[in-house]
Amino acid sequence: MKNGGGEMMRQNLVSIKDMNKDEILLILMQAQKFSQGESWRAGEQTFVANLFFEASTRTKTSFEVAERKLGLEVIPFEAGSSSVLKGETLYDTVRTLESIGVNAVVIRHKEDQYYKQLVNKVNIPVINAGDGCGQHPTQCLLDLFTIQQEFNRFEGLKVGIVGDIRHSRVARSNAESLRKLGADVRFSGPPEWFADDYLTAGDYMELDRLVEEVDVLMLLRIQHERHDGGAEMTKEDYHQMYGLTVEREQRMKPGSIIMHPAPVNRDVEIADGLVECSRSRIFKQMENGVFVRMAVLKKVLEGSNSNELVNQKWQYSC
Amino acid sequence: MKNGGGEMMRQNLVSIKDMNKDEILLILMQAQKFSQGESWRAGEQTFVANLFFEASTRTKTSFEVAERKLGLEVIPFEAGSSSVLKGETLYDTVRTLESIGVNAVVIRHKEDQYYKQLVNKVNIPVINAGDGCGQHPTQCLLDLFTIQQEFNRFEGLKVGIVGDIRHSRVARSNAESLRKLGADVRFSGPPEWFADDYLTAGDYMELDRLVEEVDVLMLLRIQHERHDGGAEMTKEDYHQMYGLTVEREQRMKPGSIIMHPAPVNRDVEIADGLVECSRSRIFKQMENGVFVRMAVLKKVLEGSNSNELVNQKWQYSC
Amino acid sequence: MKNGGGEMMRQNLVSIKDMNKDEILLILMQAQKFSQGESWRAGEQTFVANLFFEASTRTKTSFEVAERKLGLEVIPFEAGSSSVLKGETLYDTVRTLESIGVNAVVIRHKEDQYYKQLVNKVNIPVINAGDGCGQHPTQCLLDLFTIQQEFNRFEGLKVGIVGDIRHSRVARSNAESLRKLGADVRFSGPPEWFADDYLTAGDYMELDRLVEEVDVLMLLRIQHERHDGGAEMTKEDYHQMYGLTVEREQRMKPGSIIMHPAPVNRDVEIADGLVECSRSRIFKQMENGVFVRMAVLKKVLEGSNSNELVNQKWQYSC
CATH class of the missing domain: 3.40.50.1370 (Aspartate/ornithine carbamoyltransferase)
Incomplete structure (x- = not known):
């Protein structure tokens, strides 16, 4: 298990391999409800950022529409004009967004398993929107x-x-x-x-x-x-x-x-x-992508709002 | 008539030549009302995307403000980091956006009459924000x-x-x-x-x-x-x-x-x-651009919500 | 004083040198309130644009989150695809945004004191997000x-x-x-x-x-x-x-x-x-950046909504 098992599964979606049959079917059931018009809101003003370090129309736009349908505030992030140009690591970029108030990140990156730098290290959910030749859950x-x-x-x-x-x-x-x-x-x-x-x-x-x-x-x-x-x-x-x-x-x-x-x-x-x-x-798949992503966003945001995570503080040590 | 006559005129704005005197004066009248503070909402959550394949501050920002004033959700689209880089056609890009849930597109493109690939082929309104040396209605x-x-x-x-x-x-x-x-x-x-x-x-x-x-x-x-x-x-x-x-x-x-x-x-x-x-x-023209674009957006969105269009299904044939 | 003294201080934030001790402490006090959950809204639909002509993750995202927390409509502006490419001056760009309905601009630019082209010339507040080797208030x-x-x-x-x-x-x-x-x-x-x-x-x-x-x-x-x-x-x-x-x-x-x-x-x-x-x-600074920027935005927007500015008309002369 890449992200440390069930504990963190509520908080991230980085690989389909980490999901068992029931977890998959639960996502599909929620997607079905969204496709039939069910609505869900994250509560108070919730911020997400989509970090796409590779070109994409479909996936990025699909996440964007899914996020808006859930009433999320989408913070623009342009890889090409970010501090990544100044040599900042992905970890520092995501920790920065976390500090600034972003509640979840969606990332596409050309490096296989880039998310290993983040999972269990940052305190906000990471949704993998494609890593190198790896996963695209x-x-x-x-x-x-x-x-x-x-x-x-x-x-x-x-x-x-x-x-x-x-x-x-x-x-x-x-x-x-x-x-x-x-x-x-x-x-x-x-x-x-x-x-x-x-x-x-x-x-x-x-x-x-x-x-x-x-x-x-x-x-x-x-x-x-x-x-x-x-x-x-x-x-x-x-x-x-x-x-x-x-x-x-x-x-x-x-x-x-x-x-x-x-x-x-x-x-x-x-x-x-x-x-x-x-x-x-083919176009039905694209339509369905929005509902599936709504279900995934709901899952990780509900997970990251649970008491144990809210109470979890960063442990600084020198 | 480029876009097939009055039937589709409710749905697209690609060329001023397609508009008769009354249609023009109706837009101007609505723009006048918007300039005087009238408001109009498209109803439930409505998505638009601005596809600008050529540099623009004025027109793009003007549409963006017009869209926000009508309460529309504007889905970001960056030509430079889109799948167009992977060779996707304009038709496939717009059909993708349609499938994902975008309700109207505004397009600027350097190719003359690029919209001929789209009109009567995609099922969402196309607003032409400039084509090559052609139109800029x-x-x-x-x-x-x-x-x-x-x-x-x-x-x-x-x-x-x-x-x-x-x-x-x-x-x-x-x-x-x-x-x-x-x-x-x-x-x-x-x-x-x-x-x-x-x-x-x-x-x-x-x-x-x-x-x-x-x-x-x-x-x-x-x-x-x-x-x-x-x-x-x-x-x-x-x-x-x-x-x-x-x-x-x-x-x-x-x-x-x-x-x-x-x-x-x-x-x-x-x-x-x-x-x-x-x-x-000169700056008054820019101010007025927002009201005119609000009027155009209202027109095409009202048109595309009409019953006959909602009932119109895509005819697939192999 | 770069921006003409107290009169305009309500409207711009271009340099920390222009602020006296009390003005600084007032901003810090307001930031403290925002960090404790106080909310403030600009009133009716208010538009801001962030013009970042240099790469930035932290500052741009921080302003974006601050703006959203105040309920502002953030109009996207991408320096790389703007009319600046057609040789438009910064003054004309900002006057354009003003005409289109943008109520305040946040600017980062590599030129020292770029804001001298704008202050007392455009009629919307300018917030300096970094100029060359100059200020970053x-x-x-x-x-x-x-x-x-x-x-x-x-x-x-x-x-x-x-x-x-x-x-x-x-x-x-x-x-x-x-x-x-x-x-x-x-x-x-x-x-x-x-x-x-x-x-x-x-x-x-x-x-x-x-x-x-x-x-x-x-x-x-x-x-x-x-x-x-x-x-x-x-x-x-x-x-x-x-x-x-x-x-x-x-x-x-x-x-x-x-x-x-x-x-x-x-x-x-x-x-x-x-x-x-x-x-x-270091990460606490980033978190605090959002509250400070909310305080600055509140200050300039309240200033620019005051009667004397609303009543101030542009004086055209040939």
Whole structure:
């Protein structure tokens, strides 16, 4: 457990691995309530800051809307014009925000497990909005929520994850969580991206067979910006070999759905015309992201308002 | 008609050309009410995002204040740190914002008619805050409002527009609208900027005569950033030949006014000392911009809340 | 007096030098009330903008939180995407914001005394959040507040200021204000940074003696970004010669405190392990910054709402 177990689980969300099945299902249940119009307020004026050290439209905006819907005051933070430029550490930046009165931080950072500098060290909740090639727990939760909304179960569901598992912070979290919840997870995509991977060992399927068997087809974004370059295939070749073509979509089972974390590379991972087709839940995923993030924010803010935390004082020692 | 006629006119404001005389006058009337303290609220929590892909203080801040005065929640969007950097299209960006819960977008973009990718394709109103060398309808409306506030009529009013018509998104919209409303519009400035222009054919006047005849003198900003460079005249020469010098201002008619969309190049388009002189409405224009934008936001948000639009569902087809 | 004396003092806060002892103590008293939970609202919807032309986390966020706690509407302003890029002057930018409806501006700018372009020229309050190597009055006030909170007096208190006085906008303001309030101020640090300085003449002490005598030890940040480079000593050497080492801290008087404006260069100005030690008020200073800024905002907004200012019209003359 990365953040010291159940005690701190009320206060942070840094990794989906730290959450057991019940904790996951509780978040999904709360997200469901929010999607049906339930409202919740943190009480008196509560401040959050979104620290995005990597480019993002979707996740940042989604958190921002979620925060506003909960009546939180969102304090702007621009990584590019912050004291991080003067060499300040992430710890000092977050301790500063804590001192100034910020009640929770949402962070995206390119460093794997950046949150180890913070958890159990700062006294406000940290929500991980993506760390390097590591975790992206709210994306995982919104994917799970979208599946639950559709099928109302995970047990026995067949899920195919297609693409660049190795560089995807979504793929690993999703695969592990889905298996924890009882789903049967298979993988496809360029074989060289699966070599020596414990997750995918034995579970690789040819895409042309996979599309016919799955209830959920999760396409992954090609992370051009995380690859070293090198001799890669063309976009057209990728699409034909590992993408969801119009032809492949037609062979999918009735009732099966298509997911993608976005932004989509149109005509690469998925044919342009399929992005908004009737099977696609791509924009639904984005809509659901807001409700899941509201549920996560509620959870950590309620946790950090509990008596034991309010009474906990900083222990200074020289 | 760019956006498909009256049906969608309630939902977007992309070009002043799409508005007839009555529609323009209704906006001005509502702006007048807002300037007198009328308030209007969109109802429950309503989200807008301002997508400015080009630098702007005036327009962006003006929209922001207008939005806050209407009680809207403004979701920050920084073009420089958005997924546009990952190659996402404008359409996907706006559809994302729509999915996340944003109820209207205001966009400035350097591409002419960028809005053709959006109108009738996304389901939330688009307000154009400037496209390339094309339209800037809220600037046009605030100019019209400032003139109406001063003279209480357009019919028979003589308006001179001076400067770089060809590169100005303000000039063309203003000239066409003013003529639609009955004003007599003339042009001046460097002749090479008027060659082969349908707008200005036959309506060119020497500046020294023009300043004596007009009720409204609209100076245009020299768009250094849109010119290719080349052998242009010095700032001093421009000022002497085509700028409003102190001497020229003294020959203007009693009651005539000076306008400029700003930012002003002081001592180029207008003598430094005239920027805040008694004839100048330059800062008044900025003040009026907020009221006009409130009126436009009210219009599109009322339109998009109408039953027929709420009932309109996205038609997905594979 | 930089801003024309008492008349305008109600409207701006540009320099601590303009404030007399009573004015300073009134701000501290109000900050104390805010720290104890007092609330104050500016009345109807009031807009402020924070114009930070230099990188800052602490100060900008602190103002932002202070503004929200007073119920102000904070209009975002990003220097990097503003019309300043089109060559607009600071005066025109602030006049624009004023016209658009902004009721007060907070400015950080790298130019010394940038505010001389604004004070008595624009009609909204200007709060200086740092000018070049000049003033940083709210930092000074929060330092004074932190000292008063600790000792409940200034008279007879011995304060040591250590480091790069010459490049610090904090050091000079603090030294002058502390002397005005009756404290005994001494200096230490690299002697070459004190040459020919009226402030420090005769008041230089060896650091090893200073640490044993002071009630308050104020460490200054090494402003790497303001130095020309050149042959400077290593960080390790600086720490051993002029930094607060663990050994030096152990010789400090009982009840004495450590201050630093932050961001801290750990193991340079102060040993890493001392940053959050029991003597340290470094994060307390940040917490106090919010209350002091609330007090300053209240002061200038009350001033600018007074009748004489509301009735004051702009005098245009050609």
